[in-house]
Amino acid sequence: MSTTVYPNETKAAAGSNIDTEKLKEVASQVRRDIVRMVHGCQSGHPGGSLGCTDFLVALYFKIMKHDPAFHMDAVGEDVFFLSNGHISPVFYSVLARSGYFDAKELATFRKLDSRLQGHPTTHEHLPGVRIASGSLGQGLSVAIGCALAKKLNKDNSLVFTLHGDGELQEGQIWEAAMFAPHNKVDNLIATVDYNGQQIDGPTDKVLSLGNLKAKWEAFGWDVIEAEHGNNMEEVVKTLELAKSRTGQGKPVCILLKTAMGAGVDFMMGSHKWHGVAPNDEQLAAALAQLPETLGDY
C-alpha cells in the first residue's frame, strides 16, 4: 500500500515542521521508486535522478509552499521548474509522493499512453508539470518569465529551478543568466546539480565548466555553494539560506555538489549510470540498500 506524506492536504509544506529523519525516509522511498521505474521500462536516467533526490524531497516536502490540487497559474504558490528534464523519474516520484497524482501511475513511466512521458510535458496534463523540458537550456528563461509574471501580479512567492551542470554548456542559459540580474529578478533560486558528469564522461573532459562560482557572480548572481548535496541536513539548510537571500535585488544561484547515483553504491559517482537501466539482479541489489518507507507503488 503506497501512501503520500500529505494526503488530502492543500498548500503543503512551506516552513513545515517535518523533521529531517522523515525527509530521509521519503528520500529512501523516492530512490526505490526511481530504480523501479527505470527498471520497469528498461530505459530512463537513474544517475542524475538519484543524485537530486535529496534536493527535490527537501524542496517539495519542506521548503516550497505549494498545492498538490495543482493550479497551472500557481497564484500565491512557489513554483519549481525542472530544466534538466531527463531526470524525470525523481520529479515524477516526488510529485506523486506529495499528492499530485496516485503513486500507482509511476508504473506507467515511459510506456505507451502514459502521462509520465520520458521527459516531462504539459501535453498529457500531468498535475505538477508546468512546462515541457528535455531539450536542455530552456528552463532558466521560463523560470525568469514566471518570476516576472509573479512580480507583475504582486505575488511574492518564489520560483525555483534545477539545472544539470552539463546543461550549462547551452548558450541560452547564459542569455538568461545575463538577463536576471539586470532586471533584478530576485524572487528566483536557480540550483545547479554540480555532479561533474555528463553523458560522454566527466564535464572536465567533455567541456570544462571552469570556475562556476566566479562565472555566476560575474553575471551578477548571489551564489551559495553546498558541498554535500546528498546530506539532507545540509540541503535543507542551504535552501533555507537561499530563501533568506531572495528579495534583495539579485537572483540566487545554488551550486549543489551531488554524487550521480547517490544512494545506490554501484551507481555512484560515475557517468555510466547517466542513462542506463538496471537488470533484475542490479535492481534487487539496489533495493536492498533502500528501505521501503512509504510502501512501493
Add this chain to the structure above:
Amino acid sequence: MKKYTYTDKKDTRSGFGAGLLEAGKRNPNVVALCADLVGSLKMDAFIKEFPERFQQIGIAEANMIGIAAGMTIGGKVPFTGTFANFSTGRVYDQIRQSVAYSDKNVKICASHAGLTLGEDGATHQILEDIGLMKMLPGMTVINPCDYNQTKAATIAIADHHGPVYLRFGRPVVPIFTDADQKFEIGKAWVVNEGVDVSIFATGHLVWEAIKAGEKLAEMGIDAEIINIHTIKPLDEEAILKSVAKTRCVVSAEEHNRLGGLGDSIAQVLIKHDPVPMEYVAVNDSFGESGTPDQLMKKYGLDDENIIKAVQKVLQRKGK
C-alpha cells in the same frame, strides 16, 4: 472586377504596433517583449502607455521565447517582437518545446518577413518561416495583407487562447481593407468574386493579386481573388467552394514555394478536388539585397507573374 482604391499607404508592422496598443488597453494581462528592435516593431506606443508591461530582452531571442512561455504561467498574454528570421528559425526548438508542445499562450509577432525587407539581404529575409511554424502542432499561422488587417489580427489573437505566429512586413503598402473590420481567425476573405480562376493570396501578395485581377478583367478573364490571411487553420471550405466554381487555382505568397500557403492549398485539392494549380512563390532559393520592388519582380512575386501563372493554369484547364 470589384474596384479597390486606396488613399493611404502604411507598413503592416505599424498595424501591429497600433493593434498591440489597442490589445493592451483591452486586456491588462497583455505584455510585450522585444529583442532590441523596438523601433522596427513599432512597439513605442505600447511601451509609452504601459512601461511596466514591457520587457526589453536584449539580443537574446531564445531567452525571449522562454521568458514569454514562463509569463503565461500567472495568466499573462505575451507578445514577442523581432524580425521574422529571428522569431522562427533562430529559436525553433525554444518555440517547439517551451511554447507549442507546452501549449503556452504566446503570440510570436514577426516583422520584416520575406523579400520586402530589402537591402539587408538574405541573412534577414526569411522565406521559410510559414513552413516552420505551420508544422508545429497547435500553432496558428497568420499573414495579414495591409495595415488595417494587421491591426485587427493583432487585436484578435490577444483573445485567442493558444500559440500564434503573426507575420508582417517592413515596406509601406496600400491600405485597402476596412479600418473597422472584424478579424476572424481561420476565415478567408473573398476579395473579388469570379468564375474563371481562383487566386488565393496572402500577405503583400493580396494587393498584387488585386492589380493582376484588374488587368485580367481587361483581358476578359474573371478572376476570383481570396485573401487567405490565416494559413493555419486553413479555410478549406472557402477554398473548395471557390474551386468548385473556377476549376483551377493560382496561389500567391512571399515565401518559398516549398512549405508555404501553396502547399497547404495543394493538400486540400489533392484530397478533395484535384484541379490544375500554379504557384507564385520563391523558387526554392534565398533572396538578396535590393529594393523591395526590385526583389519582388526579380523573384517573380508581382502582379505580372500572377497574370502569367493565371494564363498558364487556364491553358492547363483547357480553356
